[in-house]
Amino acid sequence: MNSSTSSSETDPAWGRSLLACLGALSGAALLVLALMVVVDPYDSGKLGLLGIDGVDNRLTQITAASRARNPAFNAAIFGNSTAQMIEPAELSRATNQRFVQLYMTGSSPREQLAVLDFFLRHHKDVGALVFAADPGWCVHARPKEEGAPFPYWLYDRSVVTYAVRLISWQAIEQAFQRISIGLGRRQRMNPDGFVSYEDIWPPGWFKETNGPRDPAPVASTNERAVFPEIAALDDVIRKLPADLAVVIIVPPTLASTVAKAGTDAALERSACDAALRKVVAGRPRSNFISYRVDNALTRDRANFADFIHYRAAIARRIEQGIAASLRDGEGAKIDF
């Protein structure tokens, strides 16, 4: 340091300065920590003394925790935006279960499995599980995670992992939003999690985007039979009570993106379908339904917002198929 100091290097005021710096740092940290302990900004159930219910956040990866632990529900829908249009209220009406939507925009299977684990940890008596399995489930090797990192810390069992992540401006903002909800000055998000994307993609609007990300066909039959994401789901489902109803659907896509019979892509698709079907095989009131077919409904662009996001008319048919499956299992009549 080449500064010319007017005071001595051993001036006791340096000690007071260091103390002031560390004191301010630790004081601010303690204050924020106290706020987090009292409010639990993401409604994870790990902290929180005020008992505020719900959150207000547009990030589904964050809000799924609050919904997944809500004891008002005993059944859940998992998937990404290709599951978003399935209305939990419709399913609840048709099945006598209490469904919550746990879709997360752009989520991968392993992220959905983290939320499934969280949901199962918070519900001793699960009524039914529904999965919308997009092509991400059909990969033959788990891809490296890309894009914005998923908040696994929110769904983790450890309070410490969670608490460390609360040292952020976002957590403070969330905490104040939750206080506003607690004071009745702010609305919490819809507890069952349903948000229609038709609010931003109104009927009549179609954009040629979001082609289904089908994995590239592999060379050998052996490779084609390996589905690590489905195997991970199977591991979880196998440990659940034998009478728990599980329905897996393959969401529809515009007919032009459905594999033509006899092609490698069709072989890939049927291998993935077979693996998904095996997950629910033998379970009562459970079924596997592939809506990824070429028919009049999927040929009509009016039924889609883009190649993979179907509209309400198709969503209602899917809800009927799920409800019928939860009643009649594999013998359910699927009208699609």
Next chain:
Amino acid sequence: MLFNDYPFLLVFLPAALLIYRLADPHPHLRIGVQVALSLAFYAWGSPSFILLLIASIAINWLASIAYGRVKWPAVLTLVIVLDLAVLALFKYANFLLANLGLVLGTTLPALDIGLPLGISFFTFHHIMYLVDLKRGKAPLYALDRYALYIAFFPQAIAGPLARWSEVMHQFGRQVYVPGWQRQFCIATSFIALGLFEKVVIADSIAHLLDPIYAEAAHGPLPSGDAWLAFCFSFQILFDFSGYSDIAIGLGLLFGVQLPYNFNAPLRSTNIQDFWQRWHITLMLFLRDYVFYPLVNSRLLPRRFLPLQFFGAMLITMALCGLWHGASWTFVLWGVLHGLAQVVCSLWRRYGPRFPSWLGWALTVLFVLATGVIFRAGSVEAAWHVFSGLLSPLSLERGKHLWPLIAAPLAAFLLPASQDLVAIVTRRPNPWLAGALGIALFALLLHMGGRDLHEFVYFKF
């Protein structure tokens, strides 16, 4: 483990400070404890290469001891060649294989060996010591002191490249002596300033620029974005200057004053001035261990001495480029800077005098333009950026452009970090120190909500 990561700031650093506080009263423990902490730091960040680091320390130290006994310079030459061979294997083997493949008209298989953290830096630390030992300038050291010189965690991963003569005598000194509180205040100021440069300025620019450069790799840029990409040099300045400031602050917490690495380089009025202010420790290394030997060796007849001088300048800067990465774009970047230094040198001797503002403007423009080549990864991608400059800058991003306004202002107007720290720590001021504590916590909050960005210089 990154300096801007919670595991380091909230776990490793407090634990290391506590452990060292306990060891500090015992002179025989000080260096050993710092070595252990440094190896633990390295093992946390790069567990697969910790043995390589230990082996590297052991072999180089044994060579120095052997030289001390037998005085055979070949021993040192051999071990320096070995150091460079290991560096070449990890850093340049795939580059060589790819180019050999091009020459042979085939594709040679790439090696999947990874890059040990900080290998360039610890290799250069070995070389600095061994060359000086060979020149009779350096003494022999005990293993623990030598190990600390190579592995001292604040500098091991990305410098500053400290000379043995700058730090060896500082290792093992008692930290907690009267006046240590002042040193800690200075250290905390460096760390806070470095974190601010890294996580607030550099990372915010990276958020803007990374997608643009990804796009430039595939095709022309949409209107206006190229002007943002043109500003990459501000990102790397604050990224590396931030890292260096944190390293200097950490060094002080353990009683070691590391050399400064930046001195407000974007206030330079010519390119030679710039290279005396940018990554100072690397340039001093290249000057003393590459440039001077090239200039002083009798390669050409005496009348061609100027040619040899300028050739040495070009080779040194080309190697500087290659040091930054195994790619021809880095070599091109280095050669361009070498040429600029040759032109600058000739101009200063034979050309008319520039007004300093014009020299400054040309220097900044040159640094920004070559920064595009440095970042783009390929000449084609750089061309996409340059051709995009024909479109005017779009202000559609509005307030998100703030880092690209704040960064140039700070780079052009503010003094170097060490001078800023000197100003705020001239006198003890508990109020200012309290505000620094709050600022540090605000930086922690800022880091908590963002994705981690590695320091750019970690991959060099």
